[in-house]
Amino acid sequence: MAEHMAEVLKAHPGVFRTFEIDGALKTDTTYRTGIIESIVPVAGKTFLDVGAADGFESRALALRGAARALAVEGKESLYVQARKAADLLGLDNHDVLKADVRVIDELGLGTFDCVLCFGFLYHMSNSFNVLKRLAHVTNGLLLLETHIAPEPWAKRLLKDKLRGVHLAGVKTLYLDNERFEGRVCMHRGDQAHSKGSLDENWTFWLTAASLVKALTRAGFCIEAWHHEPDPHTPPIIARYGGMLGFGHANTKVFVVARVDPARLPSISPAEISSEPHALVRPRFAKTPADLLNRMALSARSRLKGLLRR
Numbered sequence: 001m002a003e004h005m006a007e008v009l010k011a012h013p014g015v016f017r018t019f020e021i022d023g024a025l026k027t028d029t030t031y032r033t034g035i036i037e038s039i040v041p042v043a044g045k046t047f048l049d050v051g052a053a054d055g056f057e058s059r060a061l062a063l064r065g066a067a068r069a070l071a072v073e074g075k076e077s078l079y080v081q082a083r084k085a086a087d088l089l090g091l092d093n094h095d096v097l098k099a100d101v102r103v104i105d106e107l108g109l110g111t112f113d114c115v116l117c118f119g120f121l122y123h124m125s126n127s128f129n130v131l132k133r134l135a136h137v138t139n140g141l142l143l144l145e146t147h148i149a150p151e152p153w154a155k156r157l158l159k160d161k162l163r164g165v166h167l168a169g170v171k172t173l174y175l176d177n178e179r180f181e182g183r184v185c186m187h188r189g190d191q192a193h194s195k196g197s198l199d200e201n202w203t204f205w206l207t208a209a210s211l212v213k214a215l216t217r218a219g220f221c222i223e224a225w226h227h228e229p230d231p232h233t234p235p236i237i238a239r240y241g242g243m244l245g246f247g248h249a250n251t252k253v254f255v256v257a258r259v260d261p262a263r264l265p266s267i268s269p270a271e272i273s274s275e276p277h278a279l280v281r282p283r284f285a286k287t288p289a290d291l292l293n294r295m296a297l298s299a300r301s302r303l304k305g306l307l308r309r
């Protein structure tokens with residue numbers, strides 16, 4: 001396989017992304033490959049890579065003997081690159097699919113031992129809904145690398161590149177009727193050609209506490225949470241975490257979460273609005289029980305007001 005890869009690379013330079021690992025340029029290994037291998041024994045396992053761009057992450061796992069490594073990408077230009085690389089390699093355990101991950105559970109793909117969600121979740125305006133759907137296609141682990149919304153006190157520590165991101169102040173939004181804190185990020189530029197979301201011009205970066213809530217309500221148990229490297233950080237994560245941008249100065253976290261089949265929530269269509277402000281307040285469905293509940297709440301607050309006088 002190494003020989004075949006070398007021949008393919010020679011004939012098609014530029015198709016495969018290159019990573020500098022310990023001073024050597026690699027096309028079959030990424031900064032995350034060692035991290036993934038330290039968490040999951042890759043050989044014989046099935047992997048789903050969501051928001052896969054040109055498919056580099058799942059290619060590396062297929063080359064390491066994964067039973068199946070499927071890359072799902074929603075943008076035509078990136079999908080075409082991933083497809084081309086997969087066809088050139090011709091591995092029967094690696095495939096590429098052009099699809100919208102926001103409905104991943106509706107695609108009939110089955111379940112995977114490990115779902116990779118790298119650099120993707122913070123591009124979603126309703127990340128809670130996406131996590132619930134990912135829980136339904138996972139039968140083991142979710143490896144999640146994402147940005148969290150910087151706390152107000154941490155903003156001045158941020159690296160220059162992140163200060164440039166247009167993040168609003170910390171805000172409460174209701175995603176699928178559950179309350180979350182985060183920062184709205186307005187997208188600029190051409191959606192079709194950026195590596196951002198498919199068609200929303202805003203996304204919502206959850207705070208650390210809200211990301212924990214979203215993961216647990218989506219049916220995951222958090223096994224490890226790496227942010228600022230500390231003495232307990234595994235050496236492989238400490239080594240590559242800097243390159244990947246973990247840490248308070250970068251806002252990136254790496255989370256290992258296991259799905260708990262007994263706690264899988266049911267999935268409703270994602271509550272999405274083109275206006276984040278529409279999700280600021282809970283929307284009460286107009287059932288008699290909801291109306292009674294609302295009347296009770298407003299009577300209670302009026303009574304409190306009278307008592308205060």
Ligand SMILES: C[S@@+](CC[C@H](N)C(=O)[O-])C[C@H]1O[C@@H](n2cnc3c(N)ncnc32)[C@H](O)[C@@H]1O
Nearest residue numbers: 051053073074075100101118119195196197198
């Ligand atoms: C920042 S890139 C991350 C790529 C890669 N996973 C990495 O870690 O570098 C986000 C990717 O998600 C893709 N994407 C965004 N929204 C998507 C959606 N709804 N369905 C499928 N892919 C999507 C983008 O086209 C882009 O390739």
